[in-house]
Amino acid sequence: xxxxxxxxxxxxARAISMVEDGADGLAELSAGLFPHTGRAxxxxxxxxxxxxxxxxxxALVRAARARGRSVAVLAIDPTSPFTGGALLGDRVRxxxxxxxxxxxxxSMATRGHLGGMAxxxxxAIRILDAxxxxxxxxxxxxxxxxxxxxxxxxxxxxxxxAPGWGDAVQVAKAxxxxxxxxxxxxxxxREGADQAVRDLEQMLRLGPEPWWRVPVVATAAAExxxxxxxxxxxxxxxEALRSSGRLERGRRERLLREVEALxxxxxxxxxxxxxDDDPGLAGDLTDRRIDPYRAAALLGERAIRG
Amino acid sequence: xxxxxxxxxxxxARAISMVEDGADGLAELSAGLFPHTGRAxxxxxxxxxxxxxxxxxxALVRAARARGRSVAVLAIDPTSPFTGGALLGDRVRxxxxxxxxxxxxxSMATRGHLGGMAxxxxxAIRILDAxxxxxxxxxxxxxxxxxxxxxxxxxxxxxxxAPGWGDAVQVAKAxxxxxxxxxxxxxxxREGADQAVRDLEQMLRLGPEPWWRVPVVATAAAExxxxxxxxxxxxxxxEALRSSGRLERGRRERLLREVEALxxxxxxxxxxxxxDDDPGLAGDLTDRRIDPYRAAALLGERAIRG
Numbered sequence: 001x002x003x004x005x006x007x008x009x010x011x012x013a014r015a016i017s018m019v020e021d022g023a024d025g026l027a028e029l030s031a032g033l034f035p036h037t038g039r040a041x042x043x044x045x046x047x048x049x050x051x052x053x054x055x056x057x058x059a060l061v062r063a064a065r066a067r068g069r070s071v072a073v074l075a076i077d078p079t080s081p082f083t084g085g086a087l088l089g090d091r092v093r094x095x096x097x098x099x100x101x102x103x104x105x106x107s108m109a110t111r112g113h114l115g116g117m118a119x120x121x122x123x124a125i126r127i128l129d130a131x132x133x134x135x136x137x138x139x140x141x142x143x144x145x146x147x148x149x150x151x152x153x154x155x156x157x158x159x160x161x162a163p164g165w166g167d168a169v170q171v172a173k174a175x176x177x178x179x180x181x182x183x184x185x186x187x188x189x190r191e192g193a194d195q196a197v198r199d200l201e202q203m204l205r206l207g208p209e210p211w212w213r214v215p216v217v218a219t220a221a222a223e224x225x226x227x228x229x230x231x232x233x234x235x236x237x238x239e240a241l242r243s244s245g246r247l248e249r250g251r252r253e254r255l256l257r258e259v260e261a262l263x264x265x266x267x268x269x270x271x272x273x274x275x276d277d278d279p280g281l282a283g284d285l286t287d288r289r290i291d292p293y294r295a296a297a298l299l300g301e302r303a304i305r306g
Numbered sequence: 307x308x309x310x311x312x313x314x315x316x317x318x319a320r321a322i323s324m325v326e327d328g329a330d331g332l333a334e335l336s337a338g339l340f341p342h343t344g345r346a347x348x349x350x351x352x353x354x355x356x357x358x359x360x361x362x363x364x365a366l367v368r369a370a371r372a373r374g375r376s377v378a379v380l381a382i383d384p385t386s387p388f389t390g391g392a393l394l395g396d397r398v399r400x401x402x403x404x405x406x407x408x409x410x411x412x413s414m415a416t417r418g419h420l421g422g423m424a425x426x427x428x429x430a431i432r433i434l435d436a437x438x439x440x441x442x443x444x445x446x447x448x449x450x451x452x453x454x455x456x457x458x459x460x461x462x463x464x465x466x467x468a469p470g471w472g473d474a475v476q477v478a479k480a481x482x483x484x485x486x487x488x489x490x491x492x493x494x495x496r497e498g499a500d501q502a503v504r505d506l507e508q509m510l511r512l513g514p515e516p517w518w519r520v521p522v523v524a525t526a527a528a529e530x531x532x533x534x535x536x537x538x539x540x541x542x543x544x545e546a547l548r549s550s551g552r553l554e555r556g557r558r559e560r561l562l563r564e565v566e567a568l569x570x571x572x573x574x575x576x577x578x579x580x581x582d583d584d585p586g587l588a589g590d591l592t593d594r595r596i597d598p599y600r601a602a603a604l605l606g607e608r609a610i611r612g
Contacts, residue, residue, distance in 0.1 A: 027599040034597035146451070252592045256581050259591065262602030263577045264570055267609055271569045275562050285565065286558045291340035293333040296568030303573055303609060 001032045007070075007132045009104055015127045016074075016106055019120050030123055033130040038251070040072075040129040041238055044151030045139040046176075047160030052186040056160060056221040056230075057139045061103055063231040069134040074124055075107040076117055076140045076150055104133060107141075119265070121150045122258050152179040153254055155247060156237045158230075160184045161200070163192035177203065180214055181237050184230060188218035212240055271299055307338045313438045315410055321433045322380075322412055325426050336429055339436040344557070346378075346435040347544055350457030351445040352482075353466030358492040362466060362527040362536075363445045367409055369537040375440040380430055381413040382423055382446045382456055410439060413447075425571070427456045428564050458485040459560055461553060462543045464536075466490045467506070469498035483509065486520055487543050490536060494524035518546055577605055 003011035018026050043060070045053050057073050064071040108124055121138065128136045138154055140147035151157055159180035183204075185196045200216045215233050219226035241247035275281065281298075284290040290298075309317035324332050349366070351359050363379050370377040414430055427444065434442050444460055446453035457463055465486035489510075491502045506522045521539050525532035547553040581587065587604075590596040596604075 031597040031599055035594045038594065248592070252588060255591045255598065256588055259587075259598050259601045259605065260574070260577050260581055262598055263605040263609070264574050266602055266606040267573050267577075268566070268570050271566055271573075275566055281565075282558060282562055285561045286554070288341045288344065291337040292561065292565050292568055293337055295565045296572055299565065299569040300572040303569070 001029060004033065004127060004131050005036055007101075009101075012104060012127060012131045013106060016108055016124050019124045019127070020108055022120075026123070030126065033126060036130040037126045038129065040125075040133055040136045041156070042125060042129075042136045042138060042154035043234060044154035044157040045137055045160065046148055046151035046157070046179075047162075047184075047186075049141075051160045051162040052221050053139055053141070053160050056158075056184065056186055056219065056227075057137050059219070059221040059224060059227040060137055060231065061105075062224075063227050064135050065100065065102060067231075070102040070132065071135040071137065072104040072128040072131075072133040073106070073137045073139060074121070074128060075105075076121060076138065076147065077107055077109040104128065104131070117146050117150050118153075119258065119261055122153065122254070125154075148176060148179060155241060155250065156181050156234050158182045158184055158234065160186050161196065162187045163190045163196045181212065182230070182233055183214060183216040185216060185218045186221055188226060189220045189223070193218055211244065211246075212237065267303060271303060274299060274302065307335060310339065310433060310437050311342055313407075315407075318410060318433060318437045319412060322414055322430050325430045325433070326414055328426075332429070336432065339432060342436040343432045344435065346431075346439055346442045347462070348431055348435075348442045348444060348460035349540060350460035350463040351443055351466065352454055352457035352463070352485075353468075353490075353492075355447075357466045357468040358527050359445055359447070359466050362464075362490065362492055362525065362533075363443050365525070365527040365530055365533040366443055366537065367411075368530075369533050370441050371406065371408060373537075376408040376438065377441040377443065378410040378434040378437075378439040379412070379443045379445060380427070380434065381411075382427060382444065382453065383413055383415040410434065410437070423452050423456050424459075425564065425567055428459065428560070431460075454482060454485060461547060461556065462487050462540050464488045464490055464540065466492050467502065468493045469496045469502045487518065488536070488539055489520060489522040491522060491524045492527055494532060495526045495529070499524055517550065517552075518543065573609060577609060580605060580608065 004015055015029060017023075018029065045057055045060075047053050054075070057075070061071050061073060106124075108120065125136055125138065136154075138151060140151045151159075157179050159176050159182070161183070163185065183200050185193055185200065187193065188197075197216050197218050204214050204216070217226055217230045217233050219230055221227060238247070241250070281290070281295060285292070285295055310321055321335060323329075324335065351363055351366075353359050360381070363381070367377050367379060412430075414426065431442055431444065442460075444457060446457045457465075463485050465482050465488070467489070469491065489506050491499055491506065493499065494503075503522050503524055510520050510522070523532055523536045523539050525536055527533060544553070547556070587596070587601060591598065591601055
């Protein structure tokens with residue numbers, strides 16, 4: 001644990017492997033690190049495959065380093081069984097930072113972890129936070145609701161689209177308008193980028209006046225264009241969070257939801273044991289003598305009453 | 307309820323809307339219908355967008371009707387925020403069956419339902435089962451783990467790929483090899499179809515001898531080619547399930563897991579209330595006096611001890 005607090009990359013990497021595997025001793029480690037967390041600024045980065053999230057993450061790392069901020073990138077691997085692929089190639093682009101002690105890059109799968117990505121991600125983030133990184137970029141590579149939820153569970157959520165990706169209506173349909181604190185139209189050197197920015201801005205003007213007007217930033221991350229503007233925009237969001245009290249409130253709310261999910265995982269294994277050890281109940285179910293709702297109500301009672 | 311048991315399409319549609327919304331009275335309705343379930347054969351249909359799942363579903367409906375079997379198609383809407391789109395257009399292709407009382411087609415979203423798709427789907431399936439349909443095809447339109455899980459929670463799971471979709475290695479990576487009872491290479495009139503079939507067959511030969519050798523069927527659903535072979539193959543899987551006792555065992559196991567999930571949802575709302583009503587615990591968490599694991603253990607104890 002001491003070595004994690006000192007920021008030793010190997011110890012940090014080992015701890016994140018423990019999170020991936022749901023290893024024994026994780027709860028103890030996590031409890032030890034917890035008092036040393038809460039300092040890092042977390043940025044979520046999400047968007048459809050092919051919009052250039054990884055290139056953008058690399059560009060943001062450069063922007064952070066140029067300002068003397070240490071930074072970690074946590075790339076959550078897809079769990080979607082129909083995606084996957086270019087992850088390794090994307091990571092290679094990051095190798096320019098391989099010798100910089102102020103940068104830590106890690107992709108993470110979540111196979112062994114109870115509760116999956118939603119519980120593994122905040123734990124991994126706390127490890128990086130405790131290791132002293134100023135900024136933690138959480139890049140989700142998949143496209144499902146779970147990936148979006150993870151990216152949204154950060155201080156500042158950046159949603160990335162590309163001109164070829166689809167029109168603004170698609171974004172509205174997709175329900176990701178709500179989670180974006182900053183929109184990025186990446187690959188802005190391509191045709192249709194200006195239109196995409198205008199469409200998004202118009203859509204964002206619909207609805208009631210929000211406390212924070214979501215900005216749309218055009219970038220061409222591969223060339224570095226617009227990345228400084230994105231960084232400054234994201235920082236202004238963090239400042240708006242802080243000054244309005246929303247930063248603390250949001251973090252508190254996320255902690256409570258995480259504890260809720262951890263509690264549920266604890267109860268789940270207990271309920272499963274009861275069910276598997278009760279052939280009578282299973283028989284009543286398969287013989288249609290008791291319906292699933294009533295069976296669940298009975299088990300719920302048993303969980304509460306002891 | 308009587309009208310559902312008689313197979314009245316409007317009553318069935320209304321009941322499925324109740325499932326979508328998580329409406330009051332659902333538990334009661336579900337309990338009433340439960341004794342009348344367990345007769346239908348359920349087929350899951352999953353695969354990446356664009357492989358032709360809906361066209362295949364329509365072709366399977368024709369195959370079922372040609373054999374005098376009544377059939378329902380339940381198309382689970384994507385919850386993936388980055389997909390969506392052509393659903394309505396796909397449904398239109400099914401309109402040829404609109405006047406056939408032996409066919410019921412319905413797409414279902416799951417916004418209001420606690421526990422989401424995983425709990426809504428088996429309920430909707432039971433409604434269709436109780437309404438007297440012989441065959442229920444569950445088509446999942448999205449691409450996430452949740453969609454795959456829903457399609458896998460059927461008697462016979464059909465995984466659809468298309469020649470342009472990717473190579474066999476992609477399928478292995480994706481982890482869907484395990485859930486397939488039957489593989490379909492659809493759009494088999496396209497280049498690369500033979501190769502896709504060979505690749506899949508070769509991959510399926512790896513590993514230990516299974517109880518059921520997963521067949522690969524080539525179809526061109528839009529032209530009806532191969533659909534009869536697919537139907538016969540799927541039926542032979544059902545017979546293999548039945549004669550080996552795996553049909554009953556699988557259904558029993560799925561019922562138990564569903565009751566587990568229902569129980570968890572019941573406990574979740576209780577845990578949430580405790581958390582939200584306990585400002586002390588929230589304060590201890592945000593002030594880092596208690597870590598999430600210990601907070602969860604305390605709440606778990608409280609849930610059990612009452």
